[in-house]
Amino acid sequence: MTGPDTRSSQDRKPVRFLVLSASLRADSLNGRLARRAAETIEANGGEVDFRSMPDFEAPSYNADVQDETGFPPGADRFRECVQTADAFVISSPEYNASMPGELKNSIDWVSRFRPQPFNEKHGLLLSASPSMAGGNRGLWALRVPFEHLGARIYPDMFSLAQAHRAFDADGRIANDQLQERFDHNVVGFMDLVEASKHYPCVRTAWVEYLGERPDPATDRVE
Numbered sequence: 001m002t003g004p005d006t007r008s009s010q011d012r013k014p015v016r017f018l019v020l021s022a023s024l025r026a027d028s029l030n031g032r033l034a035r036r037a038a039e040t041i042e043a044n045g046g047e048v049d050f051r052s053m054p055d056f057e058a059p060s061y062n063a064d065v066q067d068e069t070g071f072p073p074g075a076d077r078f079r080e081c082v083q084t085a086d087a088f089v090i091s092s093p094e095y096n097a098s099m100p101g102e103l104k105n106s107i108d109w110v111s112r113f114r115p116q117p118f119n120e121k122h123g124l125l126l127s128a129s130p131s132m133a134g135g136n137r138g139l140w141a142l143r144v145p146f147e148h149l150g151a152r153i154y155p156d157m158f159s160l161a162q163a164h165r166a167f168d169a170d171g172r173i174a175n176d177q178l179q180e181r182f183d184h185n186v187v188g189f190m191d192l193v194e195a196s197k198h199y200p201c202v203r204t205a206w207v208e209y210l211g212e213r214p215d216p217a218t219d220r221v222e
């Protein structure tokens with residue numbers, strides 16, 4: 001398998017990752033996969049801010065509520081976590097071949113802050129499900145709002161099939177080959193984020209131009 005280089009973690013410059021388990025459930029399979037991602041990141045020299053969906057709970061988005069009372073505390077926490085991280089990793093359940101409503105609602109709230117926090121953030125999407133598809137269809141749906149908001153979603157996504165049977169007693173992915181593939185995916189993402197943060201010559205302008213004139217009422221990028 002070709003892929004990320006094998007620099008030791010001492011060679012790596014500090015990069016901070018928000019790792020979010022996007023499930024409200026206490027014994028969440030995505031919580032377990034998100035923990036694995038956090039461990040892999042830390043083992044490879046990254047810093048982790050670990051969160052789960054209850055940290056960001058917010059009422060259904062309503063522009064009237066926003067106008068009258070401002071942003072709910074959960075949405076403001078999510079904004080702050082996104083803004084203070086260099087990149088985010090989300091492990092999300094698949095609900096009816098899409099993302100859970102709670103996650104979409106939180107993305108919608110955060111998208112109303114200016115400057116818009118997801119713009120130009122790198123993101124890695126993971127999923128875990130008891131099904132054979134591992135929740136992968138939900139991740140394709142989740143790409144849509146993030147890419148719309150200017151987030152740079154890593155091309156390789158990782159979906160853990162039959163996740164209810166996939167972990168060993170220590171919380172590792174029991175199948176060594178799969179665990180290795182997972183680490184490879186996460187470290188590849190870390191390399192890209194590090195390069196983007198510390199070696200700005202590799203930065204590219206990533207702007208969608210649909211022909212509209214600049215207008216504060218419609219702009220998603222400040």
Ligand SMILES: Cc1cc2nc3c(=O)[nH]c(=O)nc-3n(C[C@H](O)[C@H](O)[C@H](O)COP(=O)(O)O)c2cc1C
Pocket residue numbers: 023024025027028029030031092093094095096097098128129130131133134135
């Ligand atoms: C409303 C609902 C819809 C679901 N739809 C899907 C689905 O489309 N595909 C799938 O693989 N699993 C589906 N599931 C099962 C979830 O993958 C499973 O409950 C999983 O454990 C949720 O993730 P969590 O353990 O991190 O909470 C659904 C579950 C619920 C409650």
